[in-house]
Amino acid sequence: MPETAPATAPLIHARGLRKCFGAFTAVDGVDFDVAPGEAFGFLGPNGAGKTSTMRMIGTVSPVTSGTLTVFGLDPARHGAKIRTRLGVVPQADTLDNELSVLENLLIYGRYFDLSWAESRRRAIELLEFVQLTDRANDKVEPLSGGMKRRLVIARSLINEPSLLLLDEPTTGLDPQARHLLWDRLYRLKQRGVTLCLTTHYMDEAEQLCDRLVVMDRAKIVAEGSPRQLIEKYVTKEVLELRFPRAEGEADDSAHLDGQLDGLAERIEQLPDRVLVYTADGEAAVATAFERGLRPASVLVRRSTLEDVFLRLTGRSLIE
Amino acid sequence: MLALRTYRPLPLTRPARIVQRNMLVYRHSFMVIFSGFFEPLFYLFSMGFGVGALIGNVPLGNGSSVSYAVFIAPALLASSSMNGAIYETSNNFFYKLKHAKIYDAIIATPMSLTDVARGEVMWALMRGSLYAVGFIVVVAVLGLAGLGLLTSPLGLLAFPAAMVVGYAFAGAGMAATTFVRQWRDFDYMQLAIMPMFLFSGTFYPIDAYPPALQAFVQCTPLYRGVHLIRALTTGTPDATLLIDLAYLIALGSIGLAITSRRLGKLLQS
Ligand SMILES: Nc1ncnc2c1ncn2[C@@H]1O[C@H](COP(=O)(O)OP(=O)(O)O)[C@@H](O)[C@H]1O
Ligand SMILES: [Mg+2]
Numbered sequence: 001m002p003e004t005a006p007a008t009a010p011l012i013h014a015r016g017l018r019k020c021f022g023a024f025t026a027v028d029g030v031d032f033d034v035a036p037g038e039a040f041g042f043l044g045p046n047g048a049g050k051t052s053t054m055r056m057i058g059t060v061s062p063v064t065s066g067t068l069t070v071f072g073l074d075p076a077r078h079g080a081k082i083r084t085r086l087g088v089v090p091q092a093d094t095l096d097n098e099l100s101v102l103e104n105l106l107i108y109g110r111y112f113d114l115s116w117a118e119s120r121r122r123a124i125e126l127l128e129f130v131q132l133t134d135r136a137n138d139k140v141e142p143l144s145g146g147m148k149r150r151l152v153i154a155r156s157l158i159n160e161p162s163l164l165l166l167d168e169p170t171t172g173l174d175p176q177a178r179h180l181l182w183d184r185l186y187r188l189k190q191r192g193v194t195l196c197l198t199t200h201y202m203d204e205a206e207q208l209c210d211r212l213v214v215m216d217r218a219k220i221v222a223e224g225s226p227r228q229l230i231e232k233y234v235t236k237e238v239l240e241l242r243f244p245r246a247e248g249e250a251d252d253s254a255h256l257d258g259q260l261d262g263l264a265e266r267i268e269q270l271p272d273r274v275l276v277y278t279a280d281g282e283a284a285v286a287t288a289f290e291r292g293l294r295p296a297s298v299l300v301r302r303s304t305l306e307d308v309f310l311r312l313t314g315r316s317l318i319e
Numbered sequence: 320m321l322a323l324r325t326y327r328p329l330p331l332t333r334p335a336r337i338v339q340r341n342m343l344v345y346r347h348s349f350m351v352i353f354s355g356f357f358e359p360l361f362y363l364f365s366m367g368f369g370v371g372a373l374i375g376n377v378p379l380g381n382g383s384s385v386s387y388a389v390f391i392a393p394a395l396l397a398s399s400s401m402n403g404a405i406y407e408t409s410n411n412f413f414y415k416l417k418h419a420k421i422y423d424a425i426i427a428t429p430m431s432l433t434d435v436a437r438g439e440v441m442w443a444l445m446r447g448s449l450y451a452v453g454f455i456v457v458v459a460v461l462g463l464a465g466l467g468l469l470t471s472p473l474g475l476l477a478f479p480a481a482m483v484v485g486y487a488f489a490g491a492g493m494a495a496t497t498f499v500r501q502w503r504d505f506d507y508m509q510l511a512i513m514p515m516f517l518f519s520g521t522f523y524p525i526d527a528y529p530p531a532l533q534a535f536v537q538c539t540p541l542y543r544g545v546h547l548i549r550a551l552t553t554g555t556p557d558a559t560l561l562i563d564l565a566y567l568i569a570l571g572s573i574g575l576a577i578t579s580r581r582l583g584k585l586l587q588s
Pocket of ligand 2: 047050051052091167168
């Protein structure tokens with residue numbers, strides 16, 4: 001295998017990639033490529049196989065079968081070489097609680113063969129970047145969830161990686177903390193860092209990803225930019241109708257049977273609401289009222305990746 | 320564009336970073352390190368001087384005899400190396416592996432599993448050798464070493480020999496710890512350590528045992544360590560020291576190899 005690859009070659013290349021734990025298949029023959037400079041995402045619910053995929057890319061989990069190369073190298077044979085150029089933000093914060101904030105970065109730089117001086121220089125710069133300078137000498141434990149996440153991101157950048165793997169970067173954070181993180185990731189992307197992330201938040205995928213794959217039950221079920229996916233699998237607008245629950249019914253909309261037929265090209269009845277996929281939401285509202293339907297609430301919104309996921313799998317992303 | 324620089328560190332360069340990490344941790348609570356320093360000294364004073372006054376001299380195998388304190392001092396040195404190594408590689412290593420999970424982050428860097436295992440053994444050895452040096456200095460100051468520790472040039476080898484004992488127990492202890500599931504399991508480890516400390520020719524010659532038991536005791540690692548260091552400090556070396564050395568180095572190395580493999584299983588599923 002050559003030591004260098006042409007600039008256009010994908011940073012990550014996977015074909016028929018599988019991961020099994022005993023008899024259980026967590027990743028079932030997925031194909032994808034991540035090009036230099038792009039922000040690529042895996043969108044899928046819990047248990048879809050996102051973390052298993054990321055760990056194989058990070059060379060900390062052996063590939064069961066199929067092809068995987070990172071920077072054109074085989075993870076099984078060139079793990080250390082790949083990791084030298086990789087930044088990893090794992091799903092669970094794996095900070096060193098016995099060390100201070102600054103020390104966490106310093107020693108991590110040492111693990112990447114940086115000198116103490118160089119490690120310190122980068123650590124101070126990175127603390128600035130993630131707005132933790134004033135906590136430099138604090139212990140890690142008392143930091144908030146958002147701060148810990150930012151510290152993990154700073155740590156993942158200590159080796160100036162050209163590819164950053166982020167496994168659910170903002171899960172469990174409040175909206176403000178999430179927006180701060182998104183902003184930092186966006187800046188990294190502008191600096192040319194390739195991002196490869198997983199998420200089960202459709203808004204995160206839409207915010208951050210140039211291109212994504214939708215993953216469900218160990219398989220990739222669709223691929224494209226957020227906009228392409230929406231155009232391909234759902235209509236431009238969605239009309240959400242909620243109906244008052246009739247006596248003795250499990251579902252709010254169970255008594256509607258048939259009344260919505262033909263209202264739009266696709267109708268999805270969920271336990272708590274009805275989704276009407278249509279190019280023109282307002283027109284669909286008018287038709288519904290003409291038919292004598294009296295929903296308790298009416299909402300017309302643009303379609304999202306959540307709708308794409310529902311369309312592809314019949315389930316919602318977050319159960 | 321993707322020119323991947325090939326950096327080849329020396330075999331102990333990356334393991335040393337685990338040592339540096341541990342030094343950062345202990346920088347804040349340095350006195351804790353000295354906790355293990357006093358135990359062998361307490362034994363030396365109570366048993367060596369106290370009980371020793373009642374006992375008189377102890378015969379060595381070669382016809383000569385030494386005072387009781389001189390007899391047990393090398394055994395206490397070996398035990399203190401064992402304890403230092405076991406302490407670091409049992410509780411402390413388990414905490415880092417299963418609770419703090421620091422290795423999960425470390426394996427995402429160019430550090431290998433072997434680097435991690437070697438680094439922790441290096442650290443355990445450094446901690447153990449601190450105790451060994453302290454013990455040897457106190458013994459020398461007390462003038463107890465009349466029969467070899469200072470007068471015979473061989474006595475100087477007691478220190479590296481103590482390191483070899485530490486290496487054996489660090490490797491074995493760490494390998495054992497990778498099989499531990501909960502804190503309670505360490506009680507079983509103590510169940511092996513405690514009798515070894517008491518019965519391995521530490522406090523009396525093993526001639527006291529029936530032949531079958533003697534043969535069994537001679538197969539324990541602490542007996543080999545005591546035998547090795549005592550021969551050096553009393554100036555009575557013979558060819559069996561090579562058996563001690565080979566045994567102890569093999570035990571440490573096999574322990575290290577098992578640890579690397581087990582870490583792979585535990586961390587890289
Ligand atoms: N080490 C493991 N051993 C056995 N099963 C695992 C292991 N890791 C993950 N799994 C299983 O594989 C499936 C996919 O998990 P994961 O990759 O973590 O999904 P996601 O990150 O998308 O939530 C889950 O059903 C999970 O229980
Ligand atoms: Mg996951």
